[in-house]
Amino acid sequence: MQSFTYQRAESAEQAAAAVATRPNARFISGGTNLLDLMKLEIERPAHLVDISRLPLDRIEETDEGGLRIGAQVRNSDLAADPQVRSRYPMLAQALLAGASGQIRNKASTAGNLLQRTRCPYFYDRNMPCNKREQGSGCAALQGFNRMHAVLGASQACIAVHPSDMAVAMSGLDARIETISPERKTRTIPIGDLHRLPDTMPDMETVLDHGEMIAAVTLPPPPPGRQIYRKVRDRASYAFALVSVAAIVEKSGGRIRSARIAMGGVAPKPWRATAAEQRLTGATASDAAFTDAAEAALAGAVGHGGNDFKIPLAKRTVRHTLAAAVERA
Amino acid sequence: MNETKPGLPADSTGSATHSRVKPRPDAGLIGRPIDRVDGPLKVTGRATYAYEHTLDGIAYGYILGAAIAKGRIAEIDTAEAEKAPGVFLVMTHRNAPAQPDFGAAVTPTVPEVFTRARPALNSDRVRYYDEPIALVVAQTFEAARAAAGLIRVRYDEEPGRYDFRTRIADAYAPKRTNAGLQTDSLIGSLESASAAAPVKIDATYRTPFEHHNPMEPHATLASWSGNELTIHTSAQTLANFRAGVASTLGIAPERVRIVSPFVGGGFGCKLIAHADTILAALAAQALQRPVKIAFTRQQMFANAGHRAEMIQQVRLGADNDGRLAGISHDVWSATSSFEEYCEQTAAFTRSLYAAPNRTTRHRLVPLDVNRGEWMRSPGEAPGMLAFECAMDELAERVGLDPIELRIRNEPAQDPERGVPFSTRNLVACMEEGARRFGWQRRDPTPGRTLEGRKLIGRGMAAAIRPNYIGAATARVAIDRNGQVTARLDMTDIGTGTYTILTQIAAENLGLPIASVKVELGDSRFPRTAGSGGSWGAASAGSALYNACDALKQRILEAARSSEASPLRGAMATETGFADGEVRVGQRSASLADLIRRIAPDGFEAEGSVAAGATTASYKAYSQHSYGAHFAEVEVDCDTSEIRMRRMLAVMAAGRILNAKTARSQILGGMAWGIGAALMEETVLDPRYGHFVNHDLAEYHVPVNGDIAEMEVVFLEEQDDKANPLGAKGLGELGVCGAGAAVANAVYNATGVRVREFPITLDKVLPALPLIAI
Secondary structure (H helix, E strand, C coil): CCCCEEEECCHHHHHHHHHHHCCCEECCCCCCCCHHHHCCCCCCCCCCECCCCCCCEEEEECCCCCEEEEECEEEHHHHHHHHHHHHHHHHHHHHHHCCHHHHHHHHHHHHHHHHHHCCCCCCCCCCCCCCCCCCCCCCCCCCCCCCCCCCCCCCCCCCCCCCCCCHHHHHHHEEEEEHHHHHHHEEEEHHHHEECCCCCCCCEECCCCEEEEEEECCCECCCEEEEEEEEEEEEEECCCCCEEEEEEEEEEEEEEEEEEECCCCCCCCCCHHHHHHCCCCCCHHHHHHHHHHHHHHCCCCCCCCCHHHHHHHHHHHHHHHHHHHCCC | CEEECCCCCCCCCCCCCCCCCCCCCCCCCCCCCCCCCCCHHHCCCCCCCCCCCCCCCCCEEEEEEECCEEEEEEECCCCCHHCCCCEEEEEEECCCCCCCCCCCCCCCCHHHHHCCCCCCCCCCECCCCEEEEEEEEEECCCHHHHHHHCCCEEEEEEECCCCCHHHHHHCCCCCCCCHEEEECEEEEHHHHHHCCCCCCEEEEECCCEECCCCCCCCCCEEEECCCCCEEEECCHHHHHHHHHHHHCCCCCCCHHEEECCCCCCCCCCCCCCCCHHCCCCCCCCHHHHEEEEECCCHHHHHHHCEECEEEEEEEEEECCCCCCEEEEEEEEEEEEEECCCCCCCCCCHHHHHCCEEEEEEEEEEEECCCCCCCCCCCCCCHHHHHHHHHHHHHHHHCCCHHHHHHHHCCCCCCCCCCCCCCCCCHHHHHHHHHHHHHHCCCCCCCCCCCCCCCCEEEEEEEEEECCCCCCCCEEEEECCCCCCCEEEECCCCCCCHHHHHHHHHHHHCCCHHHHEEEECCCCCCCCCCCCCCHHHHHHHHHHHHHHHHHHHHHHHHHHHHCCCCCCCCCCCCCEEEECCCEEEEEEEEEEEHHHHHHCCCCEEEEECCHHHCCCCHHHCCCCCEEEEEEEEEEEEEECCCCEEEEEEEEEEEEEECCCHHHHHHHHHHHHHHHHHHHHEECCCEEECCCCCCCCCCCCCCCHHHHHEEEEEEEEECCCCCCCCEECCCCCCCCCCCCHHHHHHHHHHHHHHCCECCCCCCHHHHCCCCCCCC
C-alpha cells in the first residue's frame, strides 16, 4: 500500500470538490473493496476522501411512491429495511445473497455499485490486464475464465461485475443520483451507469472524476412477483456464477409484463430486454420461459472455462420465471 | 421418479450434535467429553499466537515474491526501497548471509525431509512463482510493504514446466513415497486376474492442486540474545522445525529455541520451517533487533505447501458375486523439480480389501512449482476419494449394495503384510452406520429420487487410516501442594491436545483436572513427535502416561521408605492413586499431604514411548483406525447446485480420549471431505506457472452453510496392541473416505459419475436432463 493523505468530508459538495481538484484522489466509504485493492497496489490513490459519515444514510419514500436510498446506507441496513423487504423483496434477497454479514455491515450502497471486478488476473499485478494497465493484454481470455462474462465482453476484457445488489436494482429500473462540484446534479438510469469494456476496460462507469453518487432512487415497484435467484459454488460467501432477478406480472394465463436482469454473465448488470418483450402477452408456459431464456442469452459467447454459464443461465432464467409465475 | 419424505429415518436420534462413547467399566477422566482446558484463553483472546508476541524494538518484515516462475534475477534495484521512510534493511540474494545450498532434488531419508536446510534469498535463481526474492524490514508492516513495492526487478525468464496433464510422459518412479513407504507393491498377477474376471472396472480419477489454508498464516518473531536464537512461530512439530532452522542457519540446534504454544491450524503445512522463519532469523541477526514476519494469505499459496495434482487409475476385477480377484491402484502426481514429495496415495489400498492379485504404483511428474507438503491425511484423502468411488462403481456393476460388496471383500488378515489386524471394526462401523442412517431406504438406482426440484442421493464409503506412533518423551512434576505440571514439546494445533493430556495425567495420578497443568510448545521441553500424521495424541499421550507411571513409582518408593511418611513400611504390593489419595494395601494417605511431608521440593519423572515402526507389536500387527461415512446430498435439477443434507460417520479408532474433542476432530475431517469432493481446487495457470485463485474468496473451502447436519458415532474399542492407552490415530480419519461418500451420493442423486474433482456444478450440468416445469 502506498502512503496517502486522508480527509473526512464535511459535506457532499466539499467531498466532490476535494476529489475533483486532485487527479489521484478517490472517495472511500466502507472500504471493503478499495482497501483490498490498495494493499495489493492495484489502486494507488494519493488522497482519500472519506464520505462514509455524510448524512446520506436515509431511506425515504418518494413523492411518486418509490424509495430514495441514500448512497451511504449500509447493505445490511438496506436489506433489513421494512419497505425494501415488503415492496422490493428481490433487492433484499440480492443483498443478503452477497458477500458476508461482516462485509455487508460495512459496504455502502454506492460502493456496492462501484465495486470492481474479482477477475483473478486483475488482482495480480504480475499478470497482463487491460483493466489494470491499458494495453497489457487480457490474461483471462485464454486463461482461467470460469467466472467470466459471456455477454457484453470484448477481446480486451471479459471480466464480470460482481454485484448482486446492482442486478436487482437493474431489474427495478433504479436511477442513480449524483452530485458534482458546484452542486451540479444529474440522474443516470442504472442501465447507463456502467460502460461495457470495448477497447477501454479501465473506464468502468460514466461518472466523471469527482462526481459522487448521492442516492439511488427506486420507482414504485412494478406489479408482479419478484425473485432473485443466485447460483453459486457454495452456499454462502461466493460470487454468482449466474444470477437472475425476475419480476413477472400475470393475468389469467397470460404474462402482462416481465423484467429480467442477470448477474455473473456480463461486465455490468445485464438487463434482458429482448426476453422481456417476448414474454409480454405470452401464455405462461414452459415453452414461453424456455423461449425467453434463449432470447436472454442470444449472442452469448463462452471462452472455454465459462462455456457452461450459457446453458446454466438459460436454465436459471427458465426456472426463475416459472417460480415467479407459480408464486404470483 | 419416486417421491420420498425428507428428514431422518425413524430410528435416528435426530440430533445434529450427537456423539456417543460407551463408558468403560473403569471409567475415569480419560474419555470424558470435558471442555477444552485452553478454551477460556482462546475465546477471551489471551491465547497468544505467533504474530501477537511482542518485544521491545521490534521491526517488521515483508517478503517480495518473484513475478515469474522460472529464470534468473538479472537486475534488482532496491535503491528507492532503501530510502523509503522507516526502512531498516532490504535483503536480497546479493546481501543475504551465506546459507548452505538447497541440496539434491530427491531427498534420501525421511528425517532429512524435515531437517534439511531450506535457504532463502541465497541465489539469483527463481524456482517457482512468488518465491521470495527480497525482504524489506521496517518500522511498521505497512512501511515495509510499501517499500517492497518500490523494488524494481528485471528477470531473464526461462521456459518452465507447469502443465501436469501434458507431461505425464515425464513420469518417473521415486525411490520411496512419503513416510518412507515402498513406491510399488505387487502380489500375484493382475493381468491374469483381470483376464479371468467377469466384471471389470477401469476408472481414471483426477484430483487438483489443493492448499491447506489454516486460519492462521505462517508467522515468526525471531530474536537473538548473543548466539542464542528464539523463535516464536506457528509450528506443528518443534524438534524437526528446530533442526531445519539450525541446518539452514548453520548453527547447532541447541542454540535455537522454538516457542509455539498455540497454533491456529496446521493441516500439515507447519511441519517444517518456511521462509518467514528463516528470513526473520537472518534479518534479526543482521539488525540486532527482533524481527517479525508473516506470510500474507496470497503468499501462503506458493510458499507454504500444497497437495499436488494427481491422476489415479483404479482397476478392479471381480466375480459375479462381487468378490475381488484383482485390485490395481496407479497414481501419477505432480512434484517439484527441486524437491521431491510423493504422497503415499495408494498405500492404504494395500490394507483395505482382500484380493489375491494386487498392485499399487506411485509415479511423479516434475513441475517448476514449490514442493508439496503433507496435507490433511496425505495418501488417504485423495486416494480414497478415487478408490472408494471405484468400489461404488463396482457395486452398481455387480448389483450389490455397496456395504455388502465391502463385507464380501473383508480380509481375515492384512492382505499384503500377511499379519493379523490389531483391531479392525470396519464391518461393524458400516453396519451400525447403515442402521442409524436409514441406508436401507436408499434407492440403488440413481437419479430417481426427486423432492420438489431437488434430486436426492445417498452414498457411503469406508475409512481407513494407519496408526503411527512417534518417539516421544514427557516430563511430569508434582510440587509440595500436590499440583502437577507436565511438560513436553508437543503442540496443540486446535485439536485438543492440552485437554487430553490433562485428562491422561489426572486420571493416571488420581487427581482432579484442576490439579494438573500441561505446558506445551517449547523446544526446551522433552522431545515428542509433535502434531502430524494423527499420531500426536497416542504418542505424546503414551509418553505422558508412562511418565506418570514413573512418577507414581518414585512417590511409592519414597512413601514406603521416608521417615516422615504416614505410609512408611507399607509393603503391600497392591497400590493405587485415586481421589487425591495414595493407597498401599489397606493404608492410604492424601497425596498432597504425603508429598509435603516426604518431598518438600516435589518429585519429577520422565516417561517415553518408542517409535511405532521399531516395536515388536507394530511388526506383528497391522494397525489402523477404521470408519464408515454416509452422506446425503441434494442436487438442484435446474442448476445442478450440490448441497449437503446430512452426514454420518461411525468410527472405530481405539480408546477415545475425550469424546468432545474427538468428535470435533471427526467433524472437521468431514467438512474437509465436503471441500475435497465439491469445491477445493487451486488452478495452476500453465502459461505462467502461478496459482490463479490464491485467496479465500476464490479458493473455496466449505462455509457453515455448506455443512448441514452431521453426526459422529464412536464404536467402543480398545486397541491393546497399539500402545498403553489403547488409543489410535483419529485426527485425519474423519477426512478419509468422507469425500467419496459425498461423491457417491452425488452419483446416486443424479446418475452422473464425475471422476474429476472437485465435483462443481458445471461438470454435472451437461448430463442433467431438463425436467418439465
